[in-house]
Amino acid sequence: MRNNKLNILTNGVVKSNPTFRLVLGTCPTLAVTTQALNGLAMGAAVTFVLLCSNVMISILKNVIPDRVRIPAFVVIIATFVTVVQMVMQKFLPSLYEALGVFLPLIVVNCIILARAEAFASCNPVLDSALDGIGMGFGFTLSLTFIGIVRELLGAGSFFGLPIGSLGNVSMTVFILPAGGFLVYGTLMALVNFLTRIAENRKYEKSAEHIASAEKEA
Amino acid sequence: MGKFIVSSSPHVANKRTVSGIMLEVLIALCPAVFVSVYVFGFYALFLEILSVGAAVGAECLFNLIMKKEQTYKDCSAMVTGLLLALNLPVSVPFYVPIIGSAFAIIFVKMLFGGIGKNFANPAIAGRIFLLLAWASFMTSFVEPINWDRGGAFKYFACILEGQNGLKDVAAITTATPLSALRSSVQYAKDLPIWKMFLGYIGGSLGETSALAVLIGGAYLIVRRIIDWRIPLTFIGTVALFALIYGAAKGNAGAFILPSLFGGGLFLGAFFMATDYATTPNSKWGLVVFAFGCGLITSLIRFFGNYPEGVSFAILLMNICTPLIDKAIHPRPFGAVKAKKGGAK
Numbered sequence: 083m084r085n086n087k088l089n090i091l092t093n094g095v096v097k098s099n100p101t102f103r104l105v106l107g108t109c110p111t112l113a114v115t116t117q118a119l120n121g122l123a124m125g126a127a128v129t130f131v132l133l134c135s136n137v138m139i140s141i142l143k144n145v146i147p148d149r150v151r152i153p154a155f156v157v158i159i160a161t162f163v164t165v166v167q168m169v170m171q172k173f174l175p176s177l178y179e180a181l182g183v184f185l186p187l188i189v190v191n192c193i194i195l196a197r198a199e200a201f202a203s204c205n206p207v208l209d210s211a212l213d214g215i216g217m218g219f220g221f222t223l224s225l226t227f228i229g230i231v232r233e234l235l236g237a238g239s240f241f242g243l244p245i246g247s248l249g250n251v252s253m254t255v256f257i258l259p260a261g262g263f264l265v266y267g268t269l270m271a272l273v274n275f276l277t278r279i280a281e282n283r284k285y286e287k288s289a290e291h292i293a294s295a296e297k298e299a
Numbered sequence: 300m301g302k303f304i305v306s307s308s309p310h311v312a313n314k315r316t317v318s319g320i321m322l323e324v325l326i327a328l329c330p331a332v333f334v335s336v337y338v339f340g341f342y343a344l345f346l347e348i349l350s351v352g353a354a355v356g357a358e359c360l361f362n363l364i365m366k367k368e369q370t371y372k373d374c375s376a377m378v379t380g381l382l383l384a385l386n387l388p389v390s391v392p393f394y395v396p397i398i399g400s401a402f403a404i405i406f407v408k409m410l411f412g413g414i415g416k417n418f419a420n421p422a423i424a425g426r427i428f429l430l431l432a433w434a435s436f437m438t439s440f441v442e443p444i445n446w447d448r449g450g451a452f453k454y455f456a457c458i459l460e461g462q463n464g465l466k467d468v469a470a471i472t473t474a475t476p477l478s479a480l481r482s483s484v485q486y487a488k489d490l491p492i493w494k495m496f497l498g499y500i501g502g503s504l505g506e507t508s509a510l511a512v513l514i515g516g517a518y519l520i521v522r523r524i525i526d527w528r529i530p531l532t533f534i535g536t537v538a539l540f541a542l543i544y545g546a547a548k549g550n551a552g553a554f555i556l557p558s559l560f561g562g563g564l565f566l567g568a569f570f571m572a573t574d575y576a577t578t579p580n581s582k583w584g585l586v587v588f589a590f591g592c593g594l595i596t597s598l599i600r601f602f603g604n605y606p607e608g609v610s611f612a613i614l615l616m617n618i619c620t621p622l623i624d625k626a627i628h629p630r631p632f633g634a635v636k637a638k639k640g641g642a643k
Contacts, residue, residue, distance in 0.1 A: 250460075251394070253432035260431060264406070 090209055094217030101224035102273040106192040110184045111225060112262040118241050121229030123177045125222025127166045127185065129215070132194050134162045136214035139202040146203075155198045160189045193221060231265050232256045317414065321374035323524050327515035328381055328570070334511040335504040338443045339389040342454035343504050347384040350396035354380030357404040365409075375414045379403055382422035382570055385505025386563065386610070387429070390457045391436045398432075399425040419617040420574045423567075423610050430610070436461045438606065440501035495560040506563035516569030525573040528582060529589045533568040534559060536593025544601050564596065567609035577617040581629035588623055591616045 100106045107128075115121040138158050139146075146154045167185050170178045178185065188194065197217055202210040233239055236256030238248030255261045335343040354376040362369050370376075380400045387396060403425030408417045430437045439461075444450030494500050498508020505512065519525045541558035545551045558564070572578070572592055579588050592612045599608025 251392075253398075254434060255428060255431035258431055260428075 087209070087212060090212045091216040094213065094215075094220040095223065096220070099220040099224060099273075100193045100217055101221060101228075102270050103277075104193075104196075105270075106196055107221065108266070110187065110191065111228065112259065112266060114181055114184050115225055115229040115232055115262060115265075116236070116257040117180070117233045118226055118229035120177070120180050121225035121227075122222065123170075123174070124181060124184065125218070125225045127170070127181075128188055128191060128193065128221055129218025130166055131159060131162045131188055131191075132197060132218045132221075133211060133214035135159045135194055136197055136202040136210040137207055138162075139198045140205060140207045140210035143203050151203065152195075152199075155195060155203075156189060159194055159198070163188045193217060228262075228265055228269060231269070232261060235265075236261060317373040317375065320524055321378050323519065323522055324378050324570070325374065325381065327518045327524075328378075328385070328505070330511035330514045331385055331505040331508065331566070332381070334498045334508040335385065335389075338498055338507055339441075339504060340444045340451045340454055342452070342457065343389050345455070346387060346389070346391070346393070346396050346504065347381060349393060350384035350387075350400045351377050351380035353397040353400035354383070354404050357401040358409065361405055361409045370413060373414060376404055376408075379408070379421045379425070382505075382566075383425045385566060386422065386426040386503050388437065388440050388503055389454050390439060390441045390461055391433075392461045393458050395429060395433060395436060395461075399429045402428050415576045417576055419614050420571050420577050423571050423613050423617070426610050427614060430605075440503075442501055443499050443507075490557050490561075492556050492560065495557070502561075503563060503566075506566045509560045509565045512565040512569055516565065519569065519573075525569065526582075526585055528585045529573050529578065529592075530565075530568040532586050532589035533572055533593045533596075534564065536590050537564055537597055540593065540597035540601075544597070558597075558600070562600070562607045563609045567596075567613055568592075571610075572613050572616070574617075577620055579620055579623040579627065581624070581627045584623045584627040584629070587627065588616050588620065591619060 094100065098104050101108075101111055110124055110128075114124045135155070135158050139155060142154075142158075163186060166188070167178075170181075170185065197213060201213045205213070230240065233241075234245070234248075235253055236258075238245060238250070238252035253261075256265065332344070332347060335347070355371050358371050358376040359369060361367075362371075380396075380403075383399050383403055384396050387399070403421035406428075407419055407421040407424040408414065411417050426437075441454070444453050491500070495507075496509050498511060500507050516525075516530060520527050520530075537558055538555050541554040542551055545554040548554075568589075572589065579585055592609075595612035595615055596608040599605055599611055605611070
């Protein structure tokens with residue numbers, strides 16, 4: 083049973099990573115990852131909203147009528163997005179400026195709606211919370227990673243710190259939208275490649291296991 | 300009675316091979332390469348060799364990593380590399396052609412399935428990638444060298460830092476005729492048209508001399524490597540819109556020749572817009588394709604933010620090619636036009 087909880091938590095990070103495996107929320111992914119810090123902040127905001135909305139929807143799942151569940155979800159999500167937005171505007175105004183319209187757009191972020199619809203509306207509260215944390219963490223990780231690559235290639239810096247004289251030879255294209263698509267696609271190919279290797283290894287291991295079991299028998 | 304041979308179409312083949320066609324293109328590019336060395340010195344040749352080497356190297360490396368059959372023998376990577384180099388200004392650091400060629404080959408050609416399956420001309424896409432990546436390198440042009448005063452190796456000073464490596468930057472930076480084309484009628488009139496035609500002006504390596512590109516293009520048309528419809532329509536459309544623009548400004552003829560001989564129009568029309576994989580199949584489709592190229596080029600040149608629009612025009616029309624092919628079907632070999640009111 084304990085293992086099951088852990089599975090729910092890690093599911094969003096590796097096996098169904100929202101960015102690289104489910105390909106959800108690509109719009110903010112491509113738009114805000116011009117800098118690693120922006121990616122991290124966006125990921126953190128989404129994680130908070132995801133956790134809160136998953137818990138809330140899970141609590142209210144028996145009360146919400148089936149026919150109007152989507153509007154109800156959106157209202158719940160919008161509440162938490164407004165909280166994030168106000169907090170950020172007050173305490174992190176520069177980040178608030180950098181994320182711009184994509185902060186309020188978290189309301190219609192596919193990941194959050196998808197988890198509400200597919201998971202939180204039919205699972206207990208604790209599981210939904212774990213799922214929210216896992217998915218949010220996976221999203222944050224991917225966004226930060228894309229942001230690091232784009233910032234390094236496009237501006238020659240790492241979380242805003244310039245690295246040597248790399249800035250002189252950096253390629254502006256990577257902080258333009260075209261570079262966002264390039265980096266996203268290439269990283270997704272890389273993730274798929276690594277996953278395939280891992281799956282092959284697992285398959286071989288299980289095949290060996292079966293073979294040895296048969297021998298014993 | 301002889302053996303029956305059962306095979307799928309096509310049944311008629313000629314002796315042309317991919318490597319043969321690509322070698323002809325390389326031959327046709329020779330005049331442009333000679334002129335580039337004459338105008339800009341040996342650093343131009345160095346860049347061209349580097350770019351070709353990087354393109355072939357990237358293709359070999361990709362095939363090696365993906366465990367595929369080596370395809371460098373078809374010479375298409377060499378053509379891509381050389382075309383990309385001819386699209387660069389001479390004052391770029393050495394890594395610019397290397398990264399550009401590697402991007403063109405790996406991202407535009409090999410990832411989409413190799414030769415014949417690329418969605419856009421690799422050299423064009425590589426050039427645009429470089430333009431977006433290093434706008435300052437790609438849009439700063441220097442004056443031709445002076446052979447008498449030992450200028451042949453002058454631009455080797457650019458090898459690491461580009462134009463910043465040259466001591467007297469301000470003295471040799473020059474605007475291309477195109478960049479000021481839209482400014483005024485008087486400016487257009489004062490341009491040295493003959494110099495532009497022969498190529499003794501600032502600009503990208505291969506595009507300065509309209510004459511050299513014209514010789515190569517004529518060779519390709521005579522050898523039937525490329526279809527004459529694309530360059531003729533492309534250049535004709537640009538001339539037409541220059542005429543209209545000139546007429547609107549009060550002097551109909553002033554912009555035509557500068558539009559034709561300035562910038563990369565000839566290089567684009569003869570060598571880049573004629574890639575087989577990224578152009579329509581039908582004759583009228585080619586005309587539509589080339590008209591679109593000319594229209595977008597003119598619009599960007601006269602009204603856009605970038606001084607040159609040839610590469611963007613070709614890239615956009617490359618992407619439109621499947622749509623043009625859908626609208627205009629080629630006539631199947633031997634097909635007869637259906638009569639009006641005849642049976643379906």
